[in-house]
Amino acid sequence: MRIGDLAHETGVSRRLLRYYEEQGLLRPVRLPNGYREYHQSDVATVRHIRDLLAAGLPTAVIARLLDCVHDDEGGRMVPVACPGMITHLRRERQRITETIERLQTSQRHLDTMLAAVRNPTQPPARTTAERRRRAPIVGQNRAL
């Protein structure tokens, strides 16, 4: 498949697909006319890339991951030459775990907010000073 097809199937712009290649995340074969020819499995790879990007991993890291292990057609993973990779993989996994935890913390925050909005608890006895501290600032009116 060519870049347009892949873009269509993944919802990722051609520009980005070229960018990913530049970053070493994709290695499409080149047809004699210079066109990029993608393999069917690249659809999965791109989705994978997007997941990892959404995970906050920079392309450089993703490149290293994909470089050592690539998607097979059956969604299987095939290990390639990758010394010290296990350590690396584990480290990244840990990073993601931490990110997930931060997100869950945020969700708890949001839930607390939702609960508060739903049944407003009159907070007991705050001082006037406290009440004033979020007062509007003069000269600040940013467009939303």
Added chain:
Amino acid sequence: MRIGDLAHETGVSRRLLRYYEEQGLLRPVRLPNGYREYHQSDVATVRHIRDLLAAGLPTAVIARLLDCVHDDEGGRMVPVACPGMITHLRRERQRITETIERLQTSQRHLDTMLAAVRNPTQPPARTTAERRRRAPIVGQNRAL
């Protein structure tokens, strides 16, 4: 507390604290000499902001969230004037949920990789074409 203290207590640079204010995420009081005076609870707020940023929410969205509900000293949430906010909160919560799911997908990917690296499975009968498709590309040697 002043900006230096807050920076120290949160590990966030002064620059960023000013930036957050500019984005409407913090509203420190101004002392007569122009210095920003932060409330103790801003420490928690900043942590909260960082979590949400790490969650991938842009400052504009975070501003709207904080704008309608702010941290009390006891970690409680106090709802302020916020029409249609519940919907908004829910939408963001949903977004975060999706992000978490993508991260978990990525983790499964990593786990699969780890398993593969650990006990390499000889993938059965791939065609030569398939095997060739990740062959090195001429003219590509990017510095890592």
Added chain:
DNA sequence: CTAAAGCGTCACATCCATGTGAGGGTCAAG
């Protein structure tokens, strides 16, 4: 054959969270 659709490269633009530094006040300690 011709036009449209796709592709390629190059390069500049944008957004957002951050960094960095210049130039200049404020304030407390010596």
Added chain:
DNA sequence: CTTGACCCTCACATGGATGTGACGCTTTAG
């Protein structure tokens, strides 16, 4: 009074993921 530690504003820089557009070649449909 002076020095050093903070603070302020302004403004330009950067890095990473993306967008956009120019210009030209290739392939495909009519």
